[in-house]
Amino acid sequence: MIVSSDWLFERLSDPNIRIVDIRGRVEHSEPRYHSEPELYLKSHIPGAVFIDWTKDIVDLNDSVPVNIAPPEKFSELMSTLGISNETVVVAYDDHNRMFSSRLAWALRYYGYNKGLILDGGFANWVKEGKPVDSNLPKYERKDFIAVPHPELKRNADQVQFRSSETLLLDGRRPEVYAKGFIPGAINIPHTSLTDPETGKFLSKEGLKNSFKKAGVDTDSLPKNIICYCNGGVSATVVVTALGILGIENIPVYDGSWNEWGKDEKRPKAQLH
Known part of the structure; x- marks a missing residue:
C-alpha cells in the first residue's frame, strides 16, 4: 500500500505509473477543507498531475461534505488524467498521508487495486534531495471504468x-x-x-x-x-x-x- 521515495525515484520515467499530487489541508475553523493547487504549481514531483481532493473526487451534490464522487465522475477524472484500470497510481500529500490514503481507498472502492501511497509525502521527497519541477504534464486520455465495491x-x-x-x-x-x-x-x-x-x-x-x-x-x-x-x-x-x-x-x-x-x-x- 505504501512505496518509498527511492522506489518512486527509480520509476519516474515509467509510462505505466501516474504520480498524483493531492496536497491539501484541514482547518479547525470554517471553511474547513482546502486543496493546495498553488503548491503544486510552484513545485511537484516530475510528471505528477494534480487532484483537488475537495472537488474532484467528491460528490458536490451530496449534502454531506466530501463524500466520495459517483462512479461516472470518478471514471471521467481518471480517464482525463491518463489513468486506466491498468495504470499504477502513486499519490502523495503533506498532511499526514490523509489525502493520499483517501485517494487510494477511493480507487479500491471503485475496484482498482493499484493505488499506492508515497511514504513520507512530498516534504520527505524534498528533504531527501529528490528532483522537483513546475512543468504541467499532458497525458493522453485513457479509459477508466469505476465499479463500486459496496x-x-x-x-x-x-x-x-x-x-x-x-x-x-x-x-x-x-x-x-x-x-x-x-x-x-x-x-x-x-x-x-x-x-x-x-x-x-x-x-x-x-x-x-x-x-x-x-x-x-x-x-x-x-x-x-x-x-x-x-x-x-x-x-x-x-x-x-x-x-x-x-x-x-x-x-x-x-x-x-x-x-x-x-x-x-x-x-x-x-x-x-
Missing part, C-alpha cells in the same frame, strides 16, 4: 445497527474525539500512526504498539471492522496502517461525523 463503504444505518462484535475505530485527534463520538468507538488518532519527524508510517511493530495503547490488539481483531473520522478522510490513514499490518479490505463510514454529528436521531457519546 463492501468497502458503510452508511449511518449500517454503523448504528452493526453487530456487537464489530470494532468501530475513530481516526480523529483525541481532543476532537472527546467532544463527541459514535458510542462504542475506540479512538485511534491518525497522527499516532506516523513518525512526526519523517511523515512516514511507523514500522509494523510501532503500528501494533500504537493500536495497543488505544486498547486494540491487532493480533486478535474481530472479523468486522469499520473506520470513520470527520469526513471519511483521516479514517483512511487508519485503513492504510491496518493494510500495512496485512489487515485489508476495511470499510469506511464515508459520511462519518459530518453526517452523524448533525443527525439528531443518532446516538452520541462524549468523554467527561
Whole structure:
C-alpha cells in the first residue's frame, strides 16, 4: 500500500505509473477543507498531475461534505488524467498521508487495486534531495471504468445497527474525539500512526504498539471492522496502517461525523 521515495525515484520515467499530487489541508475553523493547487504549481514531483481532493473526487451534490464522487465522475477524472484500470497510481500529500490514503481507498472502492501511497509525502521527497519541477504534464486520455465495491463503504444505518462484535475505530485527534463520538468507538488518532519527524508510517511493530495503547490488539481483531473520522478522510490513514499490518479490505463510514454529528436521531457519546 505504501512505496518509498527511492522506489518512486527509480520509476519516474515509467509510462505505466501516474504520480498524483493531492496536497491539501484541514482547518479547525470554517471553511474547513482546502486543496493546495498553488503548491503544486510552484513545485511537484516530475510528471505528477494534480487532484483537488475537495472537488474532484467528491460528490458536490451530496449534502454531506466530501463524500466520495459517483462512479461516472470518478471514471471521467481518471480517464482525463491518463489513468486506466491498468495504470499504477502513486499519490502523495503533506498532511499526514490523509489525502493520499483517501485517494487510494477511493480507487479500491471503485475496484482498482493499484493505488499506492508515497511514504513520507512530498516534504520527505524534498528533504531527501529528490528532483522537483513546475512543468504541467499532458497525458493522453485513457479509459477508466469505476465499479463500486459496496463492501468497502458503510452508511449511518449500517454503523448504528452493526453487530456487537464489530470494532468501530475513530481516526480523529483525541481532543476532537472527546467532544463527541459514535458510542462504542475506540479512538485511534491518525497522527499516532506516523513518525512526526519523517511523515512516514511507523514500522509494523510501532503500528501494533500504537493500536495497543488505544486498547486494540491487532493480533486478535474481530472479523468486522469499520473506520470513520470527520469526513471519511483521516479514517483512511487508519485503513492504510491496518493494510500495512496485512489487515485489508476495511470499510469506511464515508459520511462519518459530518453526517452523524448533525443527525439528531443518532446516538452520541462524549468523554467527561
